[in-house]
Amino acid sequence: MMHNVRWLAALTLAICLVSATAHAQFSVLHGFTGLDGSAPYCTPLVKGGFAYGTTVGGNLALGVVWRAATDGSSYNVLHVFDGLDGSQSYTGLITNGTSLFGVTVLGGSANSGVVFKLALDGTKFSVLHHFTGPDGDIPLGKLALVSVGGVQYLYGTTEKGGASGNGTLFRLTTGGKNFSVVHDFAGGVGGSAPHSGVILLNGKLFGTTARGGSSNLGTVYKIKPDGTAFVVTHHFLGADGEDPELGTLKTDGTQLYGTTYFGGASNSGVVFKINQSGTSYTVLHSFAGGAAGAHPNNEVVVAGGLIYGTLLTDCAFASGGIYRLTTAGTGYSILYDFGSGLDGGFPVGGLALDGGVLFGTVRSAGAHGHGTVFRL
Numbered sequence: 001m002m003h004n005v006r007w008l009a010a011l012t013l014a015i016c017l018v019s020a021t022a023h024a025q026f027s028v029l030h031g032f033t034g035l036d037g038s039a040p041y042c043t044p045l046v047k048g049g050f051a052y053g054t055t056v057g058g059n060l061a062l063g064v065v066w067r068a069a070t071d072g073s074s075y076n077v078l079h080v081f082d083g084l085d086g087s088q089s090y091t092g093l094i095t096n097g098t099s100l101f102g103v104t105v106l107g108g109s110a111n112s113g114v115v116f117k118l119a120l121d122g123t124k125f126s127v128l129h130h131f132t133g134p135d136g137d138i139p140l141g142k143l144a145l146v147s148v149g150g151v152q153y154l155y156g157t158t159e160k161g162g163a164s165g166n167g168t169l170f171r172l173t174t175g176g177k178n179f180s181v182v183h184d185f186a187g188g189v190g191g192s193a194p195h196s197g198v199i200l201l202n203g204k205l206f207g208t209t210a211r212g213g214s215s216n217l218g219t220v221y222k223i224k225p226d227g228t229a230f231v232v233t234h235h236f237l238g239a240d241g242e243d244p245e246l247g248t249l250k251t252d253g254t255q256l257y258g259t260t261y262f263g264g265a266s267n268s269g270v271v272f273k274i275n276q277s278g279t280s281y282t283v284l285h286s287f288a289g290g291a292a293g294a295h296p297n298n299e300v301v302v303a304g305g306l307i308y309g310t311l312l313t314d315c316a317f318a319s320g321g322i323y324r325l326t327t328a329g330t331g332y333s334i335l336y337d338f339g340s341g342l343d344g345g346f347p348v349g350g351l352a353l354d355g356g357v358l359f360g361t362v363r364s365a366g367a368h369g370h371g372t373v374f375r376l
Contacts, residue, residue, distance in 0.1 A: 025376075026336055028343060029359075030068045030075040032370035037064045037077065040361035040371050041246075042092030043142070043298055043350035045100070046070065047120075051352070051359050051373060052078075054089035054102060058370065062087040062107065065100070065118065068373050070359065075373075078122030083107045085127050086114040091142040091197070091246055092349065094154075095120070096174060101128075101154055103139040112137040112161065115154065115172065128154075128176030135181055136168040137161030141197035141207070142248050142299075145174070148225050155182070155205065155225070157194035166192035166212070169205075169223065182227040187212055191219040191232060196299075197248040199256070200225070201276060206233075206256055208244035217242040218260065220249075220274055233278025238263050240283055241270040247299030247350055252327065257284075257307060259296035268294035268314070271307060271325065284329035289314050293321050293334060298350035301358070302327065308335075308358060310347040319345030319365070322358070322376060336376055338362060344372035 029051065032038050037058035044051040051068045058064050063086075065079040078100075081087050087107030093100045100118050108114040112131035118124055131137055136158030144155045153171045162168035163184040172179040185192050191209035198207040204222045213219040213235035220234040236242050242263030249256045255273045264270040264286035271285040284307070287294050293311035300309040308324050315321035319339025325332040338345045344362035352359045358376045366372040 026343065027072060027375055028366065029070070029072040029373040029375055031342065031344070031367035031372050032058065033368045034058055034370045036075070037066050038370035039363045040373065041090045041348040041363055042361060044352050044359045044361060044373065045093045045095060046352045046354040046359050047095060052093050052095075052100060052120075053349075053361060053373070054092055055371070056088045056090060063089050063104065065089070065093070065102070065122070067122070070354070070357070070375065076122070079118055079125050081107060084109075085125070086116055087111075090140055094143050094145055096145055096152065099124075099174070101143050101145075101174065103141075103143060103156055105138045105140060113139045113158070115139070115143070115156065115176075117174070117176070126176070129172055129179050131158065131161065133161045134163070135161065135179070136170055140195045140246065144198050144200065144205075144248070146171075146200050146205070146225055153225075155198055157197060157207065159193050159195060167194045167209070169194065169198065169207070169227075171225075182225070183223055183230055185209060185212070189214055189232065189235070191221055195245050199249050199251060201251050201256070204229075204276070206249050206276070208249065208258060210243050210245060217263065218244050220244075220256075220258075220278065222276070222278075231278075234274055234281050236260065236263060239265075240281065241272055242267075245297045246348070247297070250300055250302045252302050255327070257300055257302050257327070259298070259300060259309060261295050261297055266294075269296050271296065271300065271309065271329075273327070282329070284327070285325055285332050287311070291316050291334075293323055297348050301351050301353045303353055308351050308353065310350055310360060312346055312348060315339075317345075320347050320362070322347070322351070322360070339365070342367045343374065
């Protein structure tokens with residue numbers, strides 16, 4: 001009986017989330033002008049009434065860190081990258097409550113990217129680490145905050161570099177100390193080119209690589225935070241997905257959820273779930289293209305038995321959209337189609353859910369042609 005009560009409560013929450021999200025009014029919080037940022041590729045971080053993020057271009061053409069009020073009342077540039085302190089941040093920010101942390105894919109002392117830190121108000125910007133190649137090159141994945149032995153570490157990935165040039169998993173403290181390469185991706189069946197970050201679940205870190213594996217179409221892997229017990233738990237084969245891109249895996253506490261850019265029945269990408277051991281892998285949805293959308297490029301939101309995500313291309317106006325389905329893979333629908341006006345187009349980043357409201361970014365178009373920050 002208690003099981004039924006809990007199930008009904010979860011279903012009620014899911015229905016409320018569906019109703020609240022599907023019927024909320026779409027609004028643009030900020031349209032980038034070029035001078036104040038351009039081409040946001042990030043999933044926004046929402047905290048304390050503000051959405052925080054980064055852009056690939058704008059101002060000095062090297063990207064900015066920005067903050068927008070979630071009610072659309074204000075927008076501020078918190079930092080302008082100058083190349084020496086980084087250039088082009090793709091995957092957005094994380095926070096420990098007092099500071100923001102992120103990566104840039106280029107810039108720094110060797111133009112191989114940096115890890116950076118700044119206060120929530122944009123002050124106290126500092127570079128925590130300059131990548132040089134052997135320690136990693138082109139950090140793409142969003143950072144993860146993980147406590148190890150009472151010490152807070154930042155974990156992240158680089159697309160290239162490392163011992164074999166196939167990318168790395170690295171860590172360093174939030175103060176920029178004790179940097180180390182936790183794992184060098186070997187290529188081949190061991191995976192290569194990790195474009196996403198990692199997530200901690202039951203003492204293990206889980207992530208994906210965009211290349212490598214038995215068919216060179218990408219992998220899902222797990223590893224202990226100390227770098228031991230690395231295991232590839234799934235090799236993508238094409239029909240079940242191909243090329244998991246920028247999206248860090250998400251969890252409901254038991255299963256892991258993610259997307260691939262290609263693969264599936266129409267080669268337009270899939271939403272999948274996988275258990276922690278890798279013994280159970282399921283394609284929840286295979287994107288059909290056209291008005292039904294194609295090519296999910298980033299992480300999903302998992303809440304109340306529902307999955308929300310973005311599609312980079314296709315949909316009604318061929319400019320991407322926002323989709324929803326259940327964690328069982330049923331009830332797929334497009335919640336919003338981009339490209340109908342000044343809303344922008346082509347969402348590279350994923351979504352953030354805060355207070356029943358979805359927040360995101362699109363990389364182009366909008367009122368000034370440089371992308372937007374939105375809420376739904």
